[in-house]
Amino acid sequence: MGLNDSITVKALGILNAYGSFRSTYNFLKDSQHWTADELEKYQLERLNDLLEHSYENVPYYRQVFEKRDLKPSDIYDFDSLSLLPLLTKDIIKNHFKDLKATNFPENKLEHVTTGGSTGDPMGFYYEKGVSRAQEWAFIKTLWDRVGYRFRDKCAILRGNVVKDAENGRLWEKTFFNRWLILSTYHMTDENLERYVEKIRKFDPKFIQAYPSNITILAKYMEKNGLDPFKNLKAVLCGSENIYPWQKELVERVLNCRVYSWYGHSERTILAGECELSSNYHIFPEYGIFELIDDKGNVTSDDKGIIVSTSLTNYAMPFIRYKTDDIGIISTEKCACGRNYPLFKTIEGRLQEYILTKNRNLVSLTALIFSQHFESFSLIKEMQIVQKEPGKIVIKIIPETGYSPENEEEILYKLTNVVADDLEVSFEYVDQIARTKSGKHKFLIQELELNNIG
Numbered sequence: 001m002g003l004n005d006s007i008t009v010k011a012l013g014i015l016n017a018y019g020s021f022r023s024t025y026n027f028l029k030d031s032q033h034w035t036a037d038e039l040e041k042y043q044l045e046r047l048n049d050l051l052e053h054s055y056e057n058v059p060y061y062r063q064v065f066e067k068r069d070l071k072p073s074d075i076y077d078f079d080s081l082s083l084l085p086l087l088t089k090d091i092i093k094n095h096f097k098d099l100k101a102t103n104f105p106e107n108k109l110e111h112v113t114t115g116g117s118t119g120d121p122m123g124f125y126y127e128k129g130v131s132r133a134q135e136w137a138f139i140k141t142l143w144d145r146v147g148y149r150f151r152d153k154c155a156i157l158r159g160n161v162v163k164d165a166e167n168g169r170l171w172e173k174t175f176f177n178r179w180l181i182l183s184t185y186h187m188t189d190e191n192l193e194r195y196v197e198k199i200r201k202f203d204p205k206f207i208q209a210y211p212s213n214i215t216i217l218a219k220y221m222e223k224n225g226l227d228p229f230k231n232l233k234a235v236l237c238g239s240e241n242i243y244p245w246q247k248e249l250v251e252r253v254l255n256c257r258v259y260s261w262y263g264h265s266e267r268t269i270l271a272g273e274c275e276l277s278s279n280y281h282i283f284p285e286y287g288i289f290e291l292i293d294d295k296g297n298v299t300s301d302d303k304g305i306i307v308s309t310s311l312t313n314y315a316m317p318f319i320r321y322k323t324d325d326i327g328i329i330s331t332e333k334c335a336c337g338r339n340y341p342l343f344k345t346i347e348g349r350l351q352e353y354i355l356t357k358n359r360n361l362v363s364l365t366a367l368i369f370s371q372h373f374e375s376f377s378l379i380k381e382m383q384i385v386q387k388e389p390g391k392i393v394i395k396i397i398p399e400t401g402y403s404p405e406n407e408e409e410i411l412y413k414l415t416n417v418v419a420d421d422l423e424v425s426f427e428y429v430d431q432i433a434r435t436k437s438g439k440h441k442f443l444i445q446e447l448e449l450n451n452i453g
């Protein structure tokens, strides 16, 4: 291939991606006003297309249908969808090749891996040039709700690696100088003063952040009595669970809205807050979600494990994909008028539970984050490690002023929830390691909890 050819291919790729972005974005502008019936009709049509495609082109699904003596036409509503089995991470690992659509040439596939909650990587495919563009259209649609425009200045505190950080340059600008990317691997007290100054000078309208990173910044600003950033409209938070105490802290210190959404790189479900409410509005255009109980059956409870079918990825269809997340739905209708189903809370990933001596699962939310701890203001960072049932270690980076009474308070509050069903010990450290993608994990759960019923 000559140079001109490759430039043409690249240009076509960009055009293609732009086309995918534009068409998805315009579609969502319209579909958000649809009635519940219109949305349902759309979902069932897309589901039908996806099932036909999977039956014709995806060897794993052909075999799933044949084994059950089913044809795509046997699945015609949301109830009959449960005739198909759940798709688990193990199935994806074991049937990786057979899950790939045979009518996609290699150059139309983009290989992606996710660390997964247990740190065990799982690979799958996006449609090259299309999947990411579509995703961006959905995300832009979410951010539109808090007034984000492409020309707005944005500071970024996610997991990006800043090239020169090792030489002391802890930030860099990209996207026509509109994005200021700050290294989140160097957020020590000594550096944070410079971070705050730099952000203040940059004067962003938005901050994109992992909740854990913006929490560190907000805690530092509160401790030092620093003013919020003048023109900041919202903090856009994704990729990690955000806990109510984090949201409250950041909104108070930065004096702006914290706007968050829920999704994952497997891209079967996406949900975000709206202009008026902090319930997560689930995009019906993105996927079909179900809630299942711990036996794997569809539940009519408002709480369950989230299972979802992607309506957008044909390169590697994810049908009834079992996430590790637990969601609580709300039956309220939102005043914004969208007929989207709502999650009140995403209660935490299954791997974010603690297993007690009596083998009860307790969520981090129930154990810690729904309680008010005086001591939190004296803790810089914290992490819980569970290696065996009934025991946890709490690692703490203390602030000046932290004392044995704080440890007592924590212990007392935990005992409120679990009585003597959990043994707790403390470890005081200078540093808490991040994951490869720079995320902070509140819990290192080394037990495999996904199979505990």
Ligand SMILES: [Zn+2]
Binding pocket: 274, 275, 276, 277, 281, 334, 335, 336, 337, 338
């Ligand atoms: Zn709403």
